[in-house]
Amino acid sequence: MASDENIMPRPLRGIIVPMVTPLLGRDTLDVPGLERLIEHILAGGVNGLFVLGTTGEAPGLSYALRFELIERVCAQVQKRVPILVGITDTSFVESVKMAHKAKEAGADAVVLALPYYFPAGQPELLEYLEHLVPELPLPLLLYNMPSCNGQVFQPETVQAAVEIEGIVGLKDSSADMVYFHQIHSLLKDRTDFSLLIGHEELLADAVLLGAQGGVCGGANIVPKLYVDLYNAVCSGDLAAVELLHKKVIQISTTIYKVGKYESSYLKGLKCALSCMGICSDFLAEPFHCFRDAERDIIHRYIKELKITEYS
C-alpha cells in the first residue's frame, strides 16, 4: 500500500507549504475547501506539504480535528509530495501520540518546535529532544520559532541536537539571518540535512547563501511564485531573483498587513484564499476572519498583484 512507503527525500529541498487549515466553524473542517486548497497548492509544483504548523493554527485546534485533518490530507495527497505533520505541544505525551497518528495516516515526517509555556534552559531542551526523538516513528524536522514559543534555541544546542538519530532538518523561523548563517555554518558537513527558512521574505537570502529551501505561507495562495523564486536562485539567475523577490515582498507588505494585530498574517492568508474561492476564512479562536472593509482591501491587493494570473 502506498502509505507504507516514505517518500521524504534526504535532504528535503525546495518549497514546503505550511498549509492553512480550512475551517467552517470552531471544531469543523471545511472539507471541500481543504480538497480545493490541496489541489491548488500541488498544482504550483511545490516539494512538500506541512500541516499543523503555526500557519495551520495547530495550537488553536482540538485534537480530534487535528487527527481528522491529518487523515484527510494524507488520503488526498496520495504520496504525490511528502507530508510533514506538526507535533509541537506543551505535553511530551501528546506530541508522541500525534506523531503516531501521523505515521498511521501515512505522513512522511514530523515537525516539532520546543515545548512552550514554561521557560526552559538549553540543557533541559536538549535532554527533552534526546528523550523524545527515539519515541517518534517518523523522521523529525526541528522548528525554531522563538516569537511564538518563547524558547531560545542556541546554536550550541542546535549543534548537539542535530546529532540525535532521526533529526533530518531544521526550519528556522527566528527571522534572524545572523543566527541562520551561523547555523548554516555549523551544519556545513551534513549533506543529508535540510536547513529551511521559515519566512518567505528571506527565501531569496537563505537559498542564495546555502539553505535547502523554504517554508512559505504565501505558497497557500500563489505556490508557483515561491517555486519560481527557488528555481531562479538555483539557476543563478539574479535578474529573475530580484523580480520575484520583489513580488514576495509586495505580498508580505500588503496582504499580510491589513488589520493592526500580528494575526493579520493569518487573517490575510485565509481572506485571500476565500476571495479566490478556494476555502473558508474562518479562524480558530482567539482570532476571527476579516470583516467587509478589510476583505475589500484584500480583494484589491489580489487584483493589483495579479495573484490569480500567476500560474
Added chain:
Amino acid sequence: MASDENIMPRPLRGIIVPMVTPLLGRDTLDVPGLERLIEHILAGGVNGLFVLGTTGEAPGLSYALRFELIERVCAQVQKRVPILVGITDTSFVESVKMAHKAKEAGADAVVLALPYYFPAGQPELLEYLEHLVPELPLPLLLYNMPSCNGQVFQPETVQAAVEIEGIVGLKDSSADMVYFHQIHSLLKDRTDFSLLIGHEELLADAVLLGAQGGVCGGANIVPKLYVDLYNAVCSGDLAAVELLHKKVIQISTTIYKVGKYESSYLKGLKCALSCMGICSDFLAEPFHCFRDAERDIIHRYIKELKITEYS
C-alpha cells in the same frame, strides 16, 4: 450528593494553593503521594485548592492524566475546601471540554489564562473571553500570567472582561505591583470580586493594600505560614507581618533558587516535598528532578528554615 453543591464563596478570600502534581512517571500519577499532599495542605487551614495551574505543570501533562487528577482530587477533598481547576489551553474547544470535566467531577470553579502561542491583540482577547465564558459550566477566575503565555492583559481589557457574567475573580501573576494597584483601583466597586496575587513574595503587599488573598506555591510545603501571614495582615498586626513576610522571602530566595534555570522554582518545590516524605519529585518534560547535589542543598534549607516544625 455533595458534589452538586458549589462551595465557592463570593468573593473567594484567603490562601489558595496551586497544587503541584505528584508524578511517578511521564504519564503516571503518584496516587499515594497525591493523597498525602492534599491532607498536608488542608491541615494548614487553607481556603482553596487550585489544580492544573502553572505550579501543577498542567501544560506538560497529557489530557488523560489531567482528567484523572481532577477526579481524584475532588473525590478526596469531598468539599472540605473549594476546588479550582486550570483550563488554560491554546485550543478553545479543549478549554471548554476541560471545564465540563471539572464540573462533572465536582469542582467549584475554573481558572483560565489567555490562550498562548500566537500573539493576540487586546480586542481579540476580550472577544475570546466573551465567546468562552458563556460555554463554561462553572464560575471563572481569570489568570494573568504574561511571563508564561506571552499575552499582555491591559487594564482596559481587564475592566471590560470583569463585566462578563460568570467571571468572579482575577489571579494576577504579573509580579507588577504598579499594575496590580491599578487593577485593584478599577475593581473598587466589585465587592463580590476576588483579586488574588500570584506571587507569594507579594502576598503581604497585596493583602495589606486590598487583595482578597493569594495563590501561594510555597503553601504546598508549609501551608500554615501563608495562612498565618494572611491572618496577620487581616488583623493589622504589622510586627507579625514583618516576621512572616521575612520567612516567605527566605523560602523564595533559598528553596526556589537552587539550580540555574527558571524551572528551579518547580524543582525546588517538588524536591522539598520529596525530602519531607510527602510525594515524588518527578517532573513533567522538559524538566527533571534535582540530582543528589541539589537535593542535599534543599535538605539543608528545610532544616535551617525549620520548615517541618512550622505547624
Added chain:
Amino acid sequence: MASDENIMPRPLRGIIVPMVTPLLGRDTLDVPGLERLIEHILAGGVNGLFVLGTTGEAPGLSYALRFELIERVCAQVQKRVPILVGITDTSFVESVKMAHKAKEAGADAVVLALPYYFPAGQPELLEYLEHLVPELPLPLLLYNMPSCNGQVFQPETVQAAVEIEGIVGLKDSSADMVYFHQIHSLLKDRTDFSLLIGHEELLADAVLLGAQGGVCGGANIVPKLYVDLYNAVCSGDLAAVELLHKKVIQISTTIYKVGKYESSYLKGLKCALSCMGICSDFLAEPFHCFRDAERDIIHRYIKELKITEYS
C-alpha cells in the same frame, strides 16, 4: 560656609523628590519657575531633592544646562534639605566630572544608574562601579532603572556592589517587588543603608515592608501627600495608609495617563505644574508639552483630585 557641610543623613529616610527641570526652551532654564518649584516642594516637608534624574530629563539636557541647574538649586536650597545629583552617563569620564561639579556647588550626594547603550555583563558592571566610586567626591546612591538603561542589576551584583566604600543607598525603579524584597533581605544587616523605592505607586508596599523611603515624582506637584503617606506607614496607621495610597494611585492613573506614549508621565507632571502656575511645561527633545486638549484634561483632573487643596 554652609556648602562645605554635608547634611546627608545615614541612612537617608523619607520622601525624596526627583525634581522636574523647568525649561523655557531647548537649552534655557525657567529660572523663576525653578525657584517657585523648589519652594513649593520644600513646603511639603520632604526629606531631600534629587535633581537630574529620569524625571529631571537629565539625559535630554546639555551639560552646560545641567551644571547651571545644579548651581542654582544648591544656591537656593541652602542646605534646608540634602541635594542629590544624578550623574548617570554613558561616559565614565563625564559621570566623574558631573560629580565634581555637584560637590563644588554644594550638593550632598550623587545618584548613578548603570551606564547604558551597550549591554554589559554583571561582572563588567561591578568592575565599573569598583573603578568609579573611588573617583567620586560625594556619597553615592545606586539607581536601578532597567526600563530606561536596559541593564539588569542582579541581586548578586547588588550584594557585591553595596560593599564598595562610598555607596550609601539604592533607589530601585525596577517596579519589581519580588526583586525589591529580595534586595531588602540581602541588606538586612546594613543599618546605615538606604533602600528607596522609585515608583510612588509602590511607596506604601515598600515602606510597610522595610524600605527607608521613596523617590516620588508626584511630589513635584503634591509633596505633602507622599510625606503624609510615608508618615502614616511609619506610625502603623493602616486606615490612613489605605486612603492615601488610593490617592496616589488616582494620580498615577489619571495625570500620568493622558496621551498615549510612555512620556505621558513626564508630560503630565510638567503640564500639571504649569496649570498650577508653578513652572513652564516645556520638555526636552524628543518630547513636547501637551497641547490644549490634553491640558484641559489635566486641568480637570487637578480639580477632581483637589490637588491644590492638599496642604
Added chain:
Amino acid sequence: MASDENIMPRPLRGIIVPMVTPLLGRDTLDVPGLERLIEHILAGGVNGLFVLGTTGEAPGLSYALRFELIERVCAQVQKRVPILVGITDTSFVESVKMAHKAKEAGADAVVLALPYYFPAGQPELLEYLEHLVPELPLPLLLYNMPSCNGQVFQPETVQAAVEIEGIVGLKDSSADMVYFHQIHSLLKDRTDFSLLIGHEELLADAVLLGAQGGVCGGANIVPKLYVDLYNAVCSGDLAAVELLHKKVIQISTTIYKVGKYESSYLKGLKCALSCMGICSDFLAEPFHCFRDAERDIIHRYIKELKITEYS
C-alpha cells in the same frame, strides 16, 4: 582648502568602516595606533570611514576626546574617502554641537541613531528628526540600532523621515532582514538614497537584494575581505560570494565570540587589532580588554583564518 569640499557621493555605495577608537587610557587616544589603523583600513580600498559609532564606543568617550578624534581623523584622511561622524546623543543640543564640530573639522556627513534612554513614540521620534535635521550643517544618515538605543523605528516612520531634506541614507543595524527588505521596498524610487546594512554577516544578503553597501566592523581588521565580497556581489559572481561570505561568518563566529558577554564583539575586534600590531586594545568603561587566555585564542583564530595574509 581641501576640507571645504564635501566628497560624499550620492548615493554612498560600498564598504564603510565603523572605526574602533584606539585608546591608551580612559580619556587618552592612542594617536600612533589611530594613524596606523586609518592607513591599514584605507589600504583595503574601502569607500568611507565612520567614526564615533557603536563600534567606535562613542557613548563611552568624553566629549573632549570625541572632538579630538574627529579632528585627527579628518586631518589624516585628507579627503581620500568620505568621513562620517556619529552624533547620536540623548541630548538634542549635544548632537547639534557635535555635528558642527564635524563640519568644522572637515567631515562629510553625520550619522544619528534615535535618542535613547527614555522610550518615545513614533510621532515623537519623527518630530525630533524634523526639528534636528535643519540644524545640521552636513548631510545625515539615519542609524537604526534598536538593540542599543531601545527605540523601534517603524517602516512608516522611516518612510516619512526620509522625506526630510538633508537625510541621504539609512544604516540598518536591526539584524532583521524582513524589516530590511520592507524598508528597501519603500525606498525603491529614491535613486540618490543609500541603504546600508549594519551587520557584516548580512552584507551578502543585503547587497544581493538591493542594498548600496554595508557598515562592517570586521573591516577594521581585514578591510579587503568586505570590499572583495561587495565587488563579488556587484559582478554577480555567486561562487566568489559563497566563499567570501563563508569567511565573513567564520570571523563572526570566532573572533567575536570569545568571552561570554555581548561586548565580546568589541573586545575581539580590539584584541585582534592589538595582536596584529595596529593599535592598543584598551576599552572604554564599562568594558576592559581581554586577558591573556582570551588573547591567546584570538591569536590562534587570526592564524587559522589567515587574517594577516588577506591582502
